[in-house]
Amino acid sequence: MSGRLWGALSLAVAAIVSAGAAAQDVVKVGMIAEMSGPFAETGRQMVNGAKAYQKVFGETVGGRRVELIVRDSTGPAPEVAKRLAQELLVNDKVDFLAGFGLTPNALAVAPLATETKRPMIVMNAATSVITQKSPYIARVSFTLAQVAAPLGTWAAKNGIAKVYTLVADYGPGIDAEVAFKKTFVAGGGEIVGEVRTPLRNVEFAPYLQRIKDARPQAVFIFLPVGEQPVAFMKGFAERELDKAGIRVIATGDVTEDGQLEAMGETPLGVVTTHHYSAAHDSAQNRTFLKAFADVAGPDFKPNFMAVGAWDGMAAIYEAIRRNGSGPIDGDRVLAALKGLKIDSPRGPIMIDPETRDVVQTVYVRRVQKRGGRIYNVEFEQIPNVKDPGK
Numbered sequence: 001m002s003g004r005l006w007g008a009l010s011l012a013v014a015a016i017v018s019a020g021a022a023a024q025d026v027v028k029v030g031m032i033a034e035m036s037g038p039f040a041e042t043g044r045q046m047v048n049g050a051k052a053y054q055k056v057f058g059e060t061v062g063g064r065r066v067e068l069i070v071r072d073s074t075g076p077a078p079e080v081a082k083r084l085a086q087e088l089l090v091n092d093k094v095d096f097l098a099g100f101g102l103t104p105n106a107l108a109v110a111p112l113a114t115e116t117k118r119p120m121i122v123m124n125a126a127t128s129v130i131t132q133k134s135p136y137i138a139r140v141s142f143t144l145a146q147v148a149a150p151l152g153t154w155a156a157k158n159g160i161a162k163v164y165t166l167v168a169d170y171g172p173g174i175d176a177e178v179a180f181k182k183t184f185v186a187g188g189g190e191i192v193g194e195v196r197t198p199l200r201n202v203e204f205a206p207y208l209q210r211i212k213d214a215r216p217q218a219v220f221i222f223l224p225v226g227e228q229p230v231a232f233m234k235g236f237a238e239r240e241l242d243k244a245g246i247r248v249i250a251t252g253d254v255t256e257d258g259q260l261e262a263m264g265e266t267p268l269g270v271v272t273t274h275h276y277s278a279a280h281d282s283a284q285n286r287t288f289l290k291a292f293a294d295v296a297g298p299d300f301k302p303n304f305m306a307v308g309a310w311d312g313m314a315a316i317y318e319a320i321r322r323n324g325s326g327p328i329d330g331d332r333v334l335a336a337l338k339g340l341k342i343d344s345p346r347g348p349i350m351i352d353p354e355t356r357d358v359v360q361t362v363y364v365r366r367v368q369k370r371g372g373r374i375y376n377v378e379f380e381q382i383p384n385v386k387d388p389g390k
């Protein structure tokens with residue numbers, strides 16, 4: 001063999017070997033998020049939250065580069081989410097599945113996590129049952145039952161006796177309704193009416209009229225982040241339910257920080273329970289807010305979904321550290337995640353080793369003006385709340 005040919009061959013071999021080493025040095029995170037359609041807000045929040053984390057903590061951990069691969073589920077579309085997950089697992093060979101703003105998408109992908117033993121980090125989707133659908137799922141967000149149950153207790157204790165409930169007619173809405181009702185009724189409250197509204201294309205006017213006619217002291221609502229809370233609050237003001245003496249109490253999804261100012265002054269005074277407010281006063285939250293503004297621009301306000309993605313990346317980074325060198329191993333990752341504590345922008349959280357759901361403080365907040373801006377201002381907290389839906 002000529003010296004020249006030998007040289008070319010050994011160069012080719014070196015290239016193949018280094019490509020192998022490079023593959024080992026990259027950890028791929030396949031993020032399935034709602035990037036278009038009426039729920040695009042959830043995807044944009046999550047992707048920017050994950051990018052903000054990488055901006056602060058870097059793109060490498062334990063000597064490996066963490067590559068985010070984002071795919072658009074287009075909305076509540078289980079078939080699309082499932083196909084995207086298959087492609088990410090088979091073609092891109094991702095080490096982690098992540099994202100999931102909406103429950104139907106998370107549920108559709110859960111069996112694939114089990115089949116492939118790949119860790120699946122749920123950064124928002126909040127129906128209680130999700131974590132029970134695969135032992136390879138860990139959730140870093142919250143559950144609707146976790147925030148709605150404390151609100152039922154709070155309402156009964158704070159002079160609200162008659163409530164009408166209105167929730168989106170799918171997993172998280174039903175969980176919210178059931179959990180709220182249970183603690184509210186146990187506290188002496190009465191449910192005077194209830195309705196579940198469609199997940200797509202909802203027209204609130206007829207429901208609002210019925211609620212007005214029933215004359216409750218408050219309406220309890222859960223609607224998924226996006227266009228619906230804005231439409232509800234607009235209709236509420238237009239039909240003058242506020243003037244009829246009806247208050248809104250809700251899970252924090254309805255007054256989420258991203259859209260809050262777009263609702264104008266109508267939500268002022270609304271009391272909600274949730275796990276994160278942009279007004280939370282801590283060094284971690286200040287770091288998060290600054291990083292988010294750096295990646296997404298000052299006009300795009302982050303909400304709890306961005307925080308879920310930030311914390312999801314924190315969990316993934318720690319799992320990579322604890323996995324050590326060698327291929328990412330699903331069982332080792334899940335062992336690392338069980339009991340993991342994260343200093344989140346929302347406050348300290350822990351992934352419950354038994355349920356793989358977050359144990360966290362739930363805050364009672366009121367929509368208020370502060371320095372000319374509108375915020376969810378925390379005024380009470382309930383520490384160490386587990387998902388009561390299990």
Ligand code: PHB
Binds near residue numbers: 101103104124223225
């Ligand atoms: C969900 O589909 O699980 C979901 C969507 C939006 C929310 C909360 C939960 O605000």
